Amino acid sequence: MHFYRSKYVLPIASSPIEDGVVGVEDNRIAAVGPRSDFDGPFTDLGERVLLPGFVNAHCHLDYTNMAGKLPFRGCFADWIADMVVLKRKWWTSDYAASAKAGLEALVRSGTTTVCDIAASPSNLERVANAPVRVLSCLELIDVAGKAAAEKFWDLCAGLSPHAPFTVSDELYRKTHSFCRQRGKIFTTHVAESSEEAAMFERRTGPLYELLAVLGRSPDDCGRGSSVAWLDACGALNGTLAVHANCLSDDDVARLARAGATVAHCPSSHQFYSHPPFPFERLRAAGVPVCLGTDSAASGTTLDLRSEIRVFLAAFPSVRPAEALAMATMMAAKALNRPGVSGTLTVGSCADIIAVPLAGATTDVAEAVIVGRDAVKWMMVDGKVAHNEL
Ligand SMILES: [Zn+2]
The missing domain is CATH 3.20.20.140 (Metal-dependent hydrolases)
Incomplete structure (x- = not known):
């Protein structure tokens, strides 16, 4: 399993996690939680929000x-x-x-x-x-x-x-x-x-x-x-x-x-x-x-x-x-993909994006929405499909 860490992880189906990681194994999400809960190699995506694509x-x-x-x-x-x-x-x-x-x-x-x-x-x-x-x-x-x-x-x-x-x-x-x-x-x-x-x-x-x-x-x-x-x-x-x-x-x-x-x-x-x-x-x-x-x-x-x-x-x-x-x-x-796409939950497809934290808002969902910069990191089906970081 490989972990991706960022300032926040926003699984959508549950509350935001500060200093969170998402673990990916093959093309599936195998773990989601605070970084302190997991050991293993991780890629740090910095001051961003990781959320489902x-x-x-x-x-x-x-x-x-x-x-x-x-x-x-x-x-x-x-x-x-x-x-x-x-x-x-x-x-x-x-x-x-x-x-x-x-x-x-x-x-x-x-x-x-x-x-x-x-x-x-x-x-x-x-x-x-x-x-x-x-x-x-x-x-x-x-x-x-x-x-x-x-x-x-x-x-x-x-x-x-x-x-x-x-x-x-x-x-x-x-x-x-x-x-x-x-x-x-x-x-x-x-x-x-x-x-x-x-x-x-x-x-x-x-x-x-x-x-x-x-x-x-x-x-x-x-x-x-x-x-x-x-x-x-x-x-x-x-x-x-x-x-x-x-x-x-x-x-x-x-x-x-x-x-x-x-x-x-x-x-x-x-x-x-x-x-x-x-x-x-x-x-x-x-x-x-x-x-x-x-x-x-x-x-x-x-x-x-x-x-x-x-x-x-x-x-x-x-x-x-x-x-x-x-x-x-x-x-x-x-689209007949409940639990498969649209959330970061264990077992769902590893379709993940990293969005820059925008504004001074304390609401992570709002910080995602107000951002207008292009999304520079995207994973589709467990593979990095786009990376300009
Ligand atoms: Zn139409």
Whole structure:
């Protein structure tokens, strides 16, 4: 076993340890505690905090280099249409460069696990030898044609039918039951915008009109929310529901009954000026909420510390330690890796980062969050994946 020592160890699942060590054996964490409790060779990482690598519950690595290219002009449907145009202009080499830039951003920000929404099967190859754990979820859309063939489904960590406005109830049923049977991640965008609410609840609005042009039947609209629509498909059970910005109390109750988890993307939420995120109502109903970055196309940097800062600015009563857990332990649980990633506990994967202590704060979690320097030391699966110390 080899030990790594730093000023603080922050296991997330338990309290911070001053002058702590983490013992690593092969690719697992074999010990966590005060340095005085252990003998053995150790690497001193100095005045830093050792904590589990961040776990990003929702990202689109392929769109990283779209940052700044798609300004939001006030209409979500227009933004989607702009993105479709830009995607058609991009070459394969553009997507490859973009995914590479995304992975580099994850390393710089201390993210060791990411749920990446792969827009096509070719994306899977681009992240095959990534320096961090990429859990690829193949995105499926059948609003204007066939979705990616089933032969690719087994190659993925999970599936991600895009959203209730672009995916048929038949495809939702099929993908949900596939993921349930194989223990794969099932994730989908839902209730993201007020335009999606207008479409499903009132058969009106820009998104409703855009989808009509694309040939989507309006027959299922005007009956209730998109969350209720998903529930009726049986596709809400255990689902990682991304965004969930526009929720009625009935929607919140459905998510709770279904055992769903919500992935909130604070910067993306801010970029589109969505209605306030219903965090307190979700928390009161017992719906777990974890954090993701969404893509850089919607104004994010793929840096979860930055996402936590945006989240805490909107919800100042949330404790820094709780917010930090949403970007580590809670996200790992949502991605079917409870106790494996997102905590420093004996037996979990050795995915560890060292973050400089920032500010004069006495709260270790807060000291991690307020820091803006790049993360200079990262271990993934027991191997040092990045070291600029
Ligand atoms: Zn997304």
